[in-house]
Amino acid sequence: MKKINTPLDLNKIKSLKAGEELLLSGTIYTVRDQAHKRLAEAIKKGARLPIELKGAVIYYCGPTQRPKGKIIGSCGPTTSLRMDAFTPLLLAKGLRAMIGKGKRGQEVKEAIRKYKSIYFVTYAGCGALLAGYVKKAQTVAYGDLGPEAILKLEVKDFPLIVAVDPKGRSIYGKD
Amino acid sequence: MRRISALKIKTAATELARQANFFLRKDVLAGLRKAYSGEKNKRAKNILKAILDNAAIAAKEKLAICQDTGMPCVFVELGQEVRVEGDLKKAINSGIEDGYAKGYFRRSIIKDPLSRGSSGYLPALIHVDIVPGNKLKLTVLPKGFGCENKAQLKMFNPTVKIEDIKKFIIDVVKTAGPDACPPYVVGVGIGGTADYAAFLAKKALLRKISGKGSQLERELLKQINKTGIGPMGLGGANTALAVHIESYPTHIAGLPVSVNISCHALRSASVVL
Numbered sequence: 001m002k003k004i005n006t007p008l009d010l011n012k013i014k015s016l017k018a019g020e021e022l023l024l025s026g027t028i029y030t031v032r033d034q035a036h037k038r039l040a041e042a043i044k045k046g047a048r049l050p051i052e053l054k055g056a057v058i059y060y061c062g063p064t065q066r067p068k069g070k071i072i073g074s075c076g077p078t079t080s081l082r083m084d085a086f087t088p089l090l091l092a093k094g095l096r097a098m099i100g101k102g103k104r105g106q107e108v109k110e111a112i113r114k115y116k117s118i119y120f121v122t123y124a125g126c127g128a129l130l131a132g133y134v135k136k137a138q139t140v141a142y143g144d145l146g147p148e149a150i151l152k153l154e155v156k157d158f159p160l161i162v163a164v165d166p167k168g169r170s171i172y173g174k175d
Numbered sequence: 176m177r178r179i180s181a182l183k184i185k186t187a188a189t190e191l192a193r194q195a196n197f198f199l200r201k202d203v204l205a206g207l208r209k210a211y212s213g214e215k216n217k218r219a220k221n222i223l224k225a226i227l228d229n230a231a232i233a234a235k236e237k238l239a240i241c242q243d244t245g246m247p248c249v250f251v252e253l254g255q256e257v258r259v260e261g262d263l264k265k266a267i268n269s270g271i272e273d274g275y276a277k278g279y280f281r282r283s284i285i286k287d288p289l290s291r292g293s294s295g296y297l298p299a300l301i302h303v304d305i306v307p308g309n310k311l312k313l314t315v316l317p318k319g320f321g322c323e324n325k326a327q328l329k330m331f332n333p334t335v336k337i338e339d340i341k342k343f344i345i346d347v348v349k350t351a352g353p354d355a356c357p358p359y360v361v362g363v364g365i366g367g368t369a370d371y372a373a374f375l376a377k378k379a380l381l382r383k384i385s386g387k388g389s390q391l392e393r394e395l396l397k398q399i400n401k402t403g404i405g406p407m408g409l410g411g412a413n414t415a416l417a418v419h420i421e422s423y424p425t426h427i428a429g430l431p432v433s434v435n436i437s438c439h440a441l442r443s444a445s446v447v448l
Contacts, residue, residue, distance in 0.1 A: 034291070064239045065279040073279055074239040079321050079354045101321075102354035102408065123225040124407050125356040125440045127242040128233035146294050147281045161409070172353065172408060
């Protein structure tokens with residue numbers, strides 16, 4: 001299976017097509033609802049962001065607490081559609097890729113095409129399985145949000161399927 | 176009168192919270208295995224394999240089956256000859272809190288739906304039913320919100336055609352599409368009042384997947400699986416593992432129908448005290 005690493009090479013991403021399966025290694029950030037809201041507010045205010053969005057890969061995920069002796073708890077993807085309202089703004093700020101589950105709205109698909117970004121899905125409802133691909137995890141921002149804090153994850157061969165490619169084509173078809 | 180102590184109830188709730196989140200229900204596992212062996216679409220088969228692997232890893236490593244350890248929904252069937260010594264709801268909440276903390280589950284519950292604020296484990300959503308007898312049955316159903324968000328209610332006219340009801344149920348599944356983690360178990364509540372139909376739809380998820388069911392349930396399952404949504408919404412023959420309908424008498428002027436979808440990680444555990 002095709003392997004890719006972060007930082008994601010623009011040329012490599014360009015050639016990826018909706019439906020392709022691959023394995024990702026490198027750094028990704030967990031960012032979900034409330035963290036999106038805060039990032040968007042910070043961007044609008046022109047405030048400094050707690051993570052560098054340019055070139056970043058974000059994972060729509062709020063893990064369980066970390067069990068004793070483990071790197072991370074269960075950590076599967078959450079529904080991507082809920083982040084759609086914030087996504088074009090983050091893409092404009094240089095966000096490179098997103099990992100989640102389910103469809104995206106038309107506006108997001110267009111923004112993905114415009115900014116040559118990419119949206120992946122991963123095994124939904126398989127948080128225990130996916131924990132095995134996480135080699136390091138550290139809270140880097142918004143710790144007060146508990147499960148919605150931003151974590152920096154180091155992953156190895158994390159399984160992905162391209163769901164919206166940089167040409168804006170979706171694995172789910174037109175709708 | 177049989178006495179059951181609050182402490183006994185608390186301990187049971189702790190254990191059920193743990194069990195439900197670590198060990199996938201046997202009937203759900205069997206349903207998933209059957210789906211896996213019958214699935215012809217290669218990608219769908221791979222996804223079903225990942226789902227089965229996930230359940231095995233969760234049980235072995237004591238990791239939550241899903242990071243969304245849900246809103247803890249608790250169903251109590253309280254025998255009328257039972258006297259609870261202490262505070263029943265306090266005991267359940269305290270037991271759930273212990274189970275969630277010990278399992279390192281997620282703090283997914285916020286105290287105020289509008290102002291949100293920081294999240295915790297409580298409160299559990301407790302439904303108490305008084306039944307004959309001297310036993311107490313406790314069931315914990317951690318309900319994730321990826322699928323809870325797709326629930327719907329429709330108040331039909333009493334003269335509605337059954338075809339319109341079927342269409343509504345199938346449309347709820349189509350609207351959920353890939354988002355609520357298919358293959359689903361589709362809970363349907365028909366009758367009662369608006370709130371009671373919604374309760375029945377949720378309660379229908381507690382019924383074991385048997386491969387049997389009423390003619391209407393079997394027909395709906397067939398039609399839902401014909402949509403081709405498939406595991407993760409990426410195509411395949413398995414969009415739902417089962418359709419469970421619970422019904423109740425209703426008013427001459429109405430016909431409430433509620434649908435509550437469960438993701439493939441349909442988790443619950445019960446004990447009789």
